[in-house]
Amino acid sequence: MPKSRKTDISISVIKRLPRYYRFVGELIKQGVVRSSSGDLAEKMSLTASQIRQDLNCFGGFGQQGYGYNLIELRKEIGKILGVDCGYKTVLFGAGNLGKAIASHMNFEKYGCELIGIFDSDLRKTNERVANLKIMPVSDMERFFEEKKPEIAILCIPKASAQELADKLVAMGIKAFWNFSHYDLKVSHKDIIVENAHLGDSLMMLSYGLTNSNNEEAEEE
Amino acid sequence: MPKSRKTDISISVIKRLPRYYRFVGELIKQGVVRSSSGDLAEKMSLTASQIRQDLNCFGGFGQQGYGYNLIELRKEIGKILGVDCGYKTVLFGAGNLGKAIASHMNFEKYGCELIGIFDSDLRKTNERVANLKIMPVSDMERFFEEKKPEIAILCIPKASAQELADKLVAMGIKAFWNFSHYDLKVSHKDIIVENAHLGDSLMMLSYGLTNSNNEEAEEE
């Protein structure tokens, strides 16, 4: 019996939700039916406290003396994340990365539906990727009026992103999945942005290596 | 004159370094020579305090009354991140995503050097991606002995990752860039891992949309 949902969920909590969702899904696949916060905590290398705190931001999904029913828990987390919403999504930039994202990602699994791919290179027009024909940017207006997409994926260079972003916001895009190096938040503070800065991620790895090597030889 | 470096840098600080590195690089490109923490803070939507605190974990890169010399600052952050280290990197899984990563990423820019690509599908053997011939997994041992790679990029399904990871660790891999859904930390606690869970990122976007819609209509 879910209780009232806290209105201000911290970003730290939200960031953990997809991982909960994955782990619970995994356990279900393995045939596990119920799990206590302690069980889960051990499997995920977290504390039981944190798991209970996190889940209780959204209501009481567990039962005293029993734990959490995993099927129910997964359903609830899925609802919170909106994985069944199928948000209409368009992708810009059908280069290597754009094509990989378009064809590799299981959009439906994550609450999205890819309905269009645009590329400014006219030689790519009508080429098929992920069962969609690549469209020229000149088709954008018509397409947006008809389909009203909500999410834009940016797989284009920084300069183009800078140029395109305002236009997309004006045309009703509400959220960006940003693979470009353009800092969207700087110009559009009230837009939803998820940055997938792969370069940053790789640098962190490089940092880790650079600084673990020195870990033993810790003089100087 | 950099002062002594703190030994225990928090993960929150480290995560901000790549962004500092990018912004400072950007400013340099624009011809800016110096910048105060206040300037930078405004441009990056942070507080001046935070920037000074962060940088001071690694030593005194600034000068009172002047601010930070950007060229010097970039060089220092680069050194911390290890962007000139060129860590030898191999990639597993030459599917769409693997190919995109291999050909799209500017590895040298981020402290790495891609020296090998492996795929278990023998039909792909010798196919060229990013100027490298795809190798069969049977070549692994020979290749590793000769080249001693340090980073492995996993663009393979969860099940294969689970199987491969132990082997890679045993063969001397020190760090993983993990695109699979396998949770490496669970089995190898002392290994450096950067997870690039694109699905998680997309779910966060879906979360954002799902919950911004309700923001105005905030009853019940």
Place this chain on the structure above:
DNA sequence: TAGATTGTTAATCGATTAACAATC
């Protein structure tokens, strides 16, 4: 020197962990 801005210490804020009463 006076002005600016850092490096650093202290105060605040938020997130994580621990504890325990409620309850299945």
Place this chain on the structure above:
DNA sequence: TAGATTGTTAATCGATTAACAATC
């Protein structure tokens, strides 16, 4: 009922912000 485990409040810990003395 007794045992288990949650939901939730309180305590701790860490990270961010503010303040200011040091200094270029």
